[in-house]
Amino acid sequence: MGSPCELVCEAPRRADALELTTLVAAEAWRIEDKLSRYLDGNIVSRVNSAAGRPIDVDEETADLLEFAVSLYEFSGHRFDITSGVLRRVWRFDGSDQVPSRQSVADILSLVGWHRVEWCRPVLRMPHGMEIDLGGIGKEYAVDRCVNLLREQGGSPCIVNFGGDLAATGPATRRRRWRVAIEGEADAPDRIIELKQGALSTSGDAQRFLSKDGVRYSHILDPTTGWPVPDAPGSVTVAADTCVQAGMMSTLAMLEGARAENFLRAQDVVFWCRR
Amino acid sequence: MSRDENRSISAALAAATFTLLGSAVPVPVDAQEESAWEFNTSLLYYGEGDDRVKDYSVSAIARRMFVDDRYLTLGLTVDGLTGATPSGAIRQDVPQTFTRPSGNGAYTIPAGELPLDDTFKDTRAAFTAGWQQPVGETSLINVGVSASREYDYTHLGVNAKVARDFNRRNTTLSAGIAFSMDSLDPVGGSPTPLTPMLDVGDTSNRRGDEDKDVLDVVVGITQVVSRNLVVQANYSYSNSDGYLTDPYKVLSLVDGTTGDTLPRTLTPGVEGPSHQYLFESRPDDRTKHSVYGQAKYYMNGRVLDVSYRYMSDDWEIDSHTIDLRYRVPFGAERYLEPHVRFYTQTEAEFYMLSIPDSEPLPGFASNDYRLGDFDAITLGVKYGWKTRNDNEMSLRVEGYRQTGSVPGNQIIGNQATRDNYPDLDAIIVQFGYRF
Numbered sequence: 001m002g003s004p005c006e007l008v009c010e011a012p013r014r015a016d017a018l019e020l021t022t023l024v025a026a027e028a029w030r031i032e033d034k035l036s037r038y039l040d041g042n043i044v045s046r047v048n049s050a051a052g053r054p055i056d057v058d059e060e061t062a063d064l065l066e067f068a069v070s071l072y073e074f075s076g077h078r079f080d081i082t083s084g085v086l087r088r089v090w091r092f093d094g095s096d097q098v099p100s101r102q103s104v105a106d107i108l109s110l111v112g113w114h115r116v117e118w119c120r121p122v123l124r125m126p127h128g129m130e131i132d133l134g135g136i137g138k139e140y141a142v143d144r145c146v147n148l149l150r151e152q153g154g155s156p157c158i159v160n161f162g163g164d165l166a167a168t169g170p171a172t173r174r175r176r177w178r179v180a181i182e183g184e185a186d187a188p189d190r191i192i193e194l195k196q197g198a199l200s201t202s203g204d205a206q207r208f209l210s211k212d213g214v215r216y217s218h219i220l221d222p223t224t225g226w227p228v229p230d231a232p233g234s235v236t237v238a239a240d241t242c243v244q245a246g247m248m249s250t251l252a253m254l255e256g257a258r259a260e261n262f263l264r265a266q267d268v269v270f271w272c273r274r
Numbered sequence: 275m276s277r278d279e280n281r282s283i284s285a286a287l288a289a290a291t292f293t294l295l296g297s298a299v300p301v302p303v304d305a306q307e308e309s310a311w312e313f314n315t316s317l318l319y320y321g322e323g324d325d326r327v328k329d330y331s332v333s334a335i336a337r338r339m340f341v342d343d344r345y346l347t348l349g350l351t352v353d354g355l356t357g358a359t360p361s362g363a364i365r366q367d368v369p370q371t372f373t374r375p376s377g378n379g380a381y382t383i384p385a386g387e388l389p390l391d392d393t394f395k396d397t398r399a400a401f402t403a404g405w406q407q408p409v410g411e412t413s414l415i416n417v418g419v420s421a422s423r424e425y426d427y428t429h430l431g432v433n434a435k436v437a438r439d440f441n442r443r444n445t446t447l448s449a450g451i452a453f454s455m456d457s458l459d460p461v462g463g464s465p466t467p468l469t470p471m472l473d474v475g476d477t478s479n480r481r482g483d484e485d486k487d488v489l490d491v492v493v494g495i496t497q498v499v500s501r502n503l504v505v506q507a508n509y510s511y512s513n514s515d516g517y518l519t520d521p522y523k524v525l526s527l528v529d530g531t532t533g534d535t536l537p538r539t540l541t542p543g544v545e546g547p548s549h550q551y552l553f554e555s556r557p558d559d560r561t562k563h564s565v566y567g568q569a570k571y572y573m574n575g576r577v578l579d580v581s582y583r584y585m586s587d588d589w590e591i592d593s594h595t596i597d598l599r600y601r602v603p604f605g606a607e608r609y610l611e612p613h614v615r616f617y618t619q620t621e622a623e624f625y626m627l628s629i630p631d632s633e634p635l636p637g638f639a640s641n642d643y644r645l646g647d648f649d650a651i652t653l654g655v656k657y658g659w660k661t662r663n664d665n666e667m668s669l670r671v672e673g674y675r676q677t678g679s680v681p682g683n684q685i686i687g688n689q690a691t692r693d694n695y696p697d698l699d700a701i702i703v704q705f706g707y708r709f
Binding site: 192194240 | 287302304
């Protein structure tokens with residue numbers, strides 16, 4: 001998942017806490033093993049190395065793809081799981097190595113869900129295109145783990161995978177979980193009292209490029225291949241599930257300067273930092 | 275995107291998520307930014323029986339959290355005192371007239387009644403400020419100031435405390451120190467100790483203002499003994515230096531055989547005391563040592579809190595306090611907490627009921643009932659509940675009964691027929707609101 005994953009729970013005994021942690025860790029690793037684009041042999045790598053051939057995907061992957069399609073449609077094509085290849089020309093390391101217009105235009109020919117043939121359960125992409133479920137995977141894993149924990153009943157827990165988190169229920173002390181959203185540099189942490197639900201934060205932190213006085217955040221618009229201008233420094237959204245919170249915060253970042261207006265119009269609980 | 279398109283994204287996302295996760299109805303999210311401020315307010319009424327002291331007080335404590343577990347605490351309390359308190363003179367079978375402490379008038383107590391001085395209606399404001407922050411991984415420091423003001427008394431103080439955790443935070447050692455400088459400007463000026471109460475307008479035995487310094491030092495240890503039990507022990511040392519006498523309290527000068535208060539010859543046309551009274555006198559130094567132990571035991575949601583304190587000072591006052599509280603929760607929202615406290619103390623070395631004229635004047639003398647030999651019991655109950663916003667409210671009602679006695683060898687002649695120690699009943703009602 002590329003980030004520290006933790007389970008915080010109020011369990012009566014150490015043995016109970018260990019049992020719940022083992023359950024969550026197993027599910028997290030299962031999803032990571034399945035969806036990571038860094039592992040050979042899993043469904044994602046088979047799809048990405050298919051070189052134009054059709055691939056049969058399993059039920060869970062099919063569900064995730066259908067979800068991605070819905071998001072692609074109602075985000076006006078701004079959310080696109082085929083946009084991962086843009087990282088071949090964009091490296092956000094704080095330097096001034098901004099790619100040329102031509103190289104971006106070239107890579108853009110390999111981006112776009114409209115180029116993909118998807119008829120459940122068969123997926124076929126043109127050679128050179130890739131899918132990247134990193135934008136959904138972590139939040140999905142959090143919600144899956146929360147559901148598993150809820151089935152176990154009992155102890156209130158928070159599943160926190162690198163800042164994408166959700167509570168299985170209210171904490172017993174003061175009935176609120178306290179979550180700190182890190183402030184950058186001199187800005188103090190923001191403390192959120194979470195009684196129940198999920199939080200997800202999208203932000204640019206150290207991932208940006210800076211050239212000629214222009215700051216390029218790492219939020220790339222798949223329709224143009226270029227960073228979304230004036231994206232907020234960070235957006236935190238609270239929603240019923242981590243998937244909803246994560247997608248909302250991502251969609252907000254893609255709105256750039258209009259992020260706050262977008263979130264307000266959605267009637268969503270959010271905190272923005274510019 | 276138009277507003278309609280926008281709104282449909284939320285709904286579309288919810289529907290798509292429901293399909294993906296295939297879970298039961300999700301619990302609606304409840305999240306808000308934490309307020310940096312926490313407030314603890316209370317209204318308190320304290321009322322003694324027999325027209326004695328009544329106190330109304332309002333207090334508010336505000337605490338603000340800063341990054342990295344630092345806290346600023348500000349407190350303000352305003353007290354209004356009314357009523358009367360025993361002046362130290364004893365009952366007589368005849369009426370007694372006293373000069374008011376201000377020296378501007380006189381008041382008369384009917385025969386057989388306990389002399390009460392009602393001239394100290396007063397309002398006091400007290401302010402505290404404190405700063406707490408962690409030092410390293412396992413230590414905490416606290417520093418603070420305090421100040422209070424009423425018409426005849428000003429207090430200024432500073433305090434500091436350090437605490438350090440050991441044993442994976444199961445043990446905490448702490449040490450604290452407080453220093454205060456108080457000054458007293460009694461109405462009419464502070465009277466020279468053991469001189470007589472004079473006629474109205476006669477201030478020849480009055481001095482100016484007085485002051486005192488107090489130093490307190492505490493060292494303690496808190497230990498987590500098990501999942502259910504936390505214990506604490508501490509030792510404190512306190513030293514007061516300066517004017518420790520109560521400038522408004524007197525003792526009756528009595529006949530060495532009959533025990534009756536000696537009458538006084540009044541000058542015609544001049545108001546003044548009907549009998550002879552001497553202003554009290556206490557030493558200018560007082561050192562106290564006390565040890566304290568407390569245990570909090572948790573059993574299935576209920577908490578039993580027991581503590582004991584032993585205090586001994588160089589005025590020969592020894593005291594024991596036992597305090598028990600038992601908190602019983604009802605559901606997640608309410609609790610009931612009965613409380614009982616026992617207190618007993620022995621009298622100060624210079625405590626005496628009256629001053630007999632047959633003996634030389636003592637070095638120090640006071641008939642302040644608070645320095646006497648007495649037992650006290652407090653019985654009360656506190657009820658707490660959570661409001662809709664998850665804030666806490668509480669109501670506490672307590673009854674206090676204090677009964678004392680005067681050592682047999684201090685009772686002279688006719689005094690034996692009278693009720694000499696002013697027993698006390700009081701009721702306390704306090705409403706608290708924390709948000």
